[in-house]
Amino acid sequence: xxxxxxxxxxxxxxxxxxxxxxxxxxxILGILAIAVLTLAQQGIFDADxxxxxxxxxAPDVWNLIGQGILSTLAAAAVAAVIAFPLGIALCLLRxxxxxxxxxxTQVVLEFLRGMPVVLMMLFVLLVFATxxxxxxxxxxxxxxxxxxxxxxxxxxxxxxxxxREAGLAIGLRSFQSRMSIEFPxxxxxxxxxxxxxxxxxxxxxxxxxxxxxxxxxRKIQIMADFLGPDFLFPAFFVGAAIYILINLxxxxxxxxxxxxxxxxxxxxxxxxxxxxxxxxNVPGTDKK
Amino acid sequence: MDAVIASLPEYWDGFLRTLYLSVISGIIALIVxxxxxxxxxxxxxxxxxxSMFYVEVARNTPLTIIFFFAAIVLPRxxxxxxxxxxxxxxxxxxxxxxxxxxxxxxGVNSVPVGQAEAARxxxxxxxxxxxxxxxxxxxxxxxxxxxxxxxxxxxNSSVAGAFFVLExxxxxxxxxxxxxxxxxxxxxxxxxFYLLITVPLGLLAHFVERKVAIAR
Numbered sequence: 001x002x003x004x005x006x007x008x009x010x011x012x013x014x015x016x017x018x019x020x021x022x023x024x025x026x027x028i029l030g031i032l033a034i035a036v037l038t039l040a041q042q043g044i045f046d047a048d049x050x051x052x053x054x055x056x057x058a059p060d061v062w063n064l065i066g067q068g069i070l071s072t073l074a075a076a077a078v079a080a081v082i083a084f085p086l087g088i089a090l091c092l093l094r095x096x097x098x099x100x101x102x103x104x105t106q107v108v109l110e111f112l113r114g115m116p117v118v119l120m121m122l123f124v125l126l127v128f129a130t131x132x133x134x135x136x137x138x139x140x141x142x143x144x145x146x147x148x149x150x151x152x153x154x155x156x157x158x159x160x161x162x163x164r165e166a167g168l169a170i171g172l173r174s175f176q177s178r179m180s181i182e183f184p185x186x187x188x189x190x191x192x193x194x195x196x197x198x199x200x201x202x203x204x205x206x207x208x209x210x211x212x213x214x215x216x217x218r219k220i221q222i223m224a225d226f227l228g229p230d231f232l233f234p235a236f237f238v239g240a241a242i243y244i245l246i247n248l249x250x251x252x253x254x255x256x257x258x259x260x261x262x263x264x265x266x267x268x269x270x271x272x273x274x275x276x277x278x279x280x281n282v283p284g285t286d287k288k
Numbered sequence: 289m290d291a292v293i294a295s296l297p298e299y300w301d302g303f304l305r306t307l308y309l310s311v312i313s314g315i316i317a318l319i320v321x322x323x324x325x326x327x328x329x330x331x332x333x334x335x336x337x338x339s340m341f342y343v344e345v346a347r348n349t350p351l352t353i354i355f356f357f358a359a360i361v362l363p364r365x366x367x368x369x370x371x372x373x374x375x376x377x378x379x380x381x382x383x384x385x386x387x388x389x390x391x392x393x394x395g396v397n398s399v400p401v402g403q404a405e406a407a408r409x410x411x412x413x414x415x416x417x418x419x420x421x422x423x424x425x426x427x428x429x430x431x432x433x434x435x436x437x438x439x440x441x442x443x444n445s446s447v448a449g450a451f452f453v454l455e456x457x458x459x460x461x462x463x464x465x466x467x468x469x470x471x472x473x474x475x476x477x478x479x480x481f482y483l484l485i486t487v488p489l490g491l492l493a494h495f496v497e498r499k500v501a502i503a504r
Binding site: 004006020024025028038039110117119123127199203204205207221229232243 | 332347351356422444479
């Protein structure tokens with residue numbers, strides 16, 4: 001790998017870097033070894049502590065974990081599906097030409113974006129006395145709709161001015177131009193940010209733990225409380241691993257979508273050029 | 289409404305603790321994040337790998353899990369804290385550092401190649417190139433995103449309220465128990481104090497974006 005920041009390392013530098021890396025790895029391994037030893041002294045690695053995952057209790061334990069995963073995914077999915085259209089609506093209001101629609105929307109958006117999500121969840125839970133699921137979903141929807149709106153607005157503002165002017169010039173109403181000309185381009189342009197925000201939304205479902213929604217982390221704690229403190233670490237370890245795995249998978253998918261999207265955009269350009277070629281070729285074929 | 293006025297001392301205490309958590313974690317995260325970004329572009333493969341691994345894992349772990357680990361699992365494993373604030377600061381700064389590292393790295397990438405080439409051609413070493421030439425310019429371009437990350441940090445500090453730290457959100461939960469009939473006003477009060485921090489920071493980000501930072 002070459003970089004403009006440094007020369008390609010020579011033999012001496014490579015040796016030093018190798019020695020340094022080895023020392024670093026050794027230090028990290030040493031810290032890990034101390035940690036593992038401390039844990040082992042407390043009996044964390046005793047087989048019976050982990051038996052909950054394969055012993056006679058395993059079906060119940062995995063069942064509980066499965067329920068946790070499902071409720072995490074359910075909250076995220078419902079919230080995402082509601083938040084996106086709401087985000088579009090808020091964005092339309094935010095860029096409205098009428099000041100008494102635009103300015104109140106701006107205030108509301110600033111308010112929603114400046115709030116901790118967990119506070120909104122607690123607010124919904126206590127003030128409207130809803131169930132935990134509704135509280136989690138509404139909290140996530142309000143916050144993420146505001147973020148979606150801002151992302152889309154940035155997308156629309158980044159479009160060349162001529163797009164809207166052309167739309168208006170061919171007789172579209174302002175709203176029609178927004179919906180059929182500007183929005184599709186803004187969504188495509190902002191797809192990476194939108195998908196990244198979806199990953200954040202999924203991560204934020206874990207805040208449901210705080211308002212008592214029985215998602216994965218809460219299930220883990222219920223399990224640990226039920227089985228006793230000895231099982232807290234194994235339960236937490238497995239739960240955290242599952243959570244991180246789900247998130248990593250989703251962000252991998254997000255990166256894949258991003259790559260495919262940019263490829264598709266490039267494909268669109270190429271095919272546009274192709275149609276031009278075709279048109280050029282048409283007279284040629286006529287001559288034959 | 290009178291419940292809010294009656295509990296102003298609690299609000300103030302919570303407000304100060306939220307500020308305290310955010311400022312301390314913010315400073316630690318800025319330092320660690322910049323170091324991580326420097327490691328990410330360094331010539332040593334092991335440092336690059338470590339930084340990449342850390343950022344990837346920390347960004348994909350929900351903050352609640354990190355808090356759960358720092359405040360509940362660590363003490364059971366023998367790491368005892370005098371105060372839960374320490375656990376909160378560890379969790380917040382290790383989480384935020386990953387985001388800051390990403391922002392600073394994108395800033396480093398936005399500095400024109402010629403800057404680093406010129407620095408190297410006058411004989412500067414990697415540390416000098418990064419410390420004197422590239423990072424100062426990189427930080428300027430990423431000030432707006434950095435402020436946004438710090439705003440997110442202030443909001444994220446609310447999670448500490450669920451893990452035994454009495455900051456704004458923690459007091460909000462406590463007070464809404466005490467004044468069950470005035471929950472609406474109590475929570476709006478909490479919201480007001482959060483906005484007291486996040487809105488000025490947001491305005492600052494807008495201002496900096498327009499005036500100070502250079503767009504590339």
